Amino acid sequence: MTDPSSLILLAQIGRPQGIKGELRVKAFTDNPEALDDYGALRTADGRRFKVKRMRPGKGVLIVKFEGVNTREEAEAENGTELFIERHRLPPVEDEDEFYVTDLIGMVVVDGEGLQIGTVKDAPDFGAGSVLEITGGAGSVMVDFTHANVPDVDLAAGRVTVIMPAELVTDENDGEEDEIGEGS
Known part of the structure; x- marks a missing residue:
C-alpha cells in the first residue's frame, strides 16, 4: 500500500458532461492538458482511473475514463x-x-536566521501562490514572491521569509498593524 503522505493531488472530478460517462475535471497541474502524461491516476483509497480521451472545456477538462460509461457512473465520481x-x-x-x-513542513526563518514557524501550505487562490506559515501565535499568509521569500533551501529544509511590514507586530502595543497603516 502506498503511503498517503507520498500522494500528490493532481485533479478533482466534477459533474458529468453528457450521458456517455464523460466528466468535467479540474486539473491542478501547470499544463492541465498534460494530465494524461502521468499515466493512471488513483484515489486515496487505491482505485485507479486511466484517461481514455480528453479535450479542453471551459475552465476544465472533459475526460472520458476507462470503465466509466454512463451518466450514472460519472455522477458517482463527482468530487x-x-x-x-x-x-x-x-x-x-x-x-x-x-x-x-516539498515545501510543506519546511522550517521558516526570518532574515537573521531565527525560526519563526513552519510551512503549512502553499495555496494559489488565483492571484498567485501564498505561503501559509504556522508558528507561536497562530497562522499567517504571505505572498510567495521573491521579495517576501528570497531563499528556499530544499536540501536544508528551510525557507527564508521577510515578513511584509503590515504583518509585523508593533513592539510598542503588542497588536498587529492594520494593512495600509504606516508605522
Whole structure:
C-alpha cells in the first residue's frame, strides 16, 4: 500500500458532461492538458482511473475514463480527488520552481536566521501562490514572491521569509498593524 503522505493531488472530478460517462475535471497541474502524461491516476483509497480521451472545456477538462460509461457512473465520481505518487512527478527544471508538497513542513526563518514557524501550505487562490506559515501565535499568509521569500533551501529544509511590514507586530502595543497603516 502506498503511503498517503507520498500522494500528490493532481485533479478533482466534477459533474458529468453528457450521458456517455464523460466528466468535467479540474486539473491542478501547470499544463492541465498534460494530465494524461502521468499515466493512471488513483484515489486515496487505491482505485485507479486511466484517461481514455480528453479535450479542453471551459475552465476544465472533459475526460472520458476507462470503465466509466454512463451518466450514472460519472455522477458517482463527482468530487473524487485524483492523485499520483510523488516519485512519478518529473524533476523541476528551474531552481526557482518547487512542488508545493516539498515545501510543506519546511522550517521558516526570518532574515537573521531565527525560526519563526513552519510551512503549512502553499495555496494559489488565483492571484498567485501564498505561503501559509504556522508558528507561536497562530497562522499567517504571505505572498510567495521573491521579495517576501528570497531563499528556499530544499536540501536544508528551510525557507527564508521577510515578513511584509503590515504583518509585523508593533513592539510598542503588542497588536498587529492594520494593512495600509504606516508605522
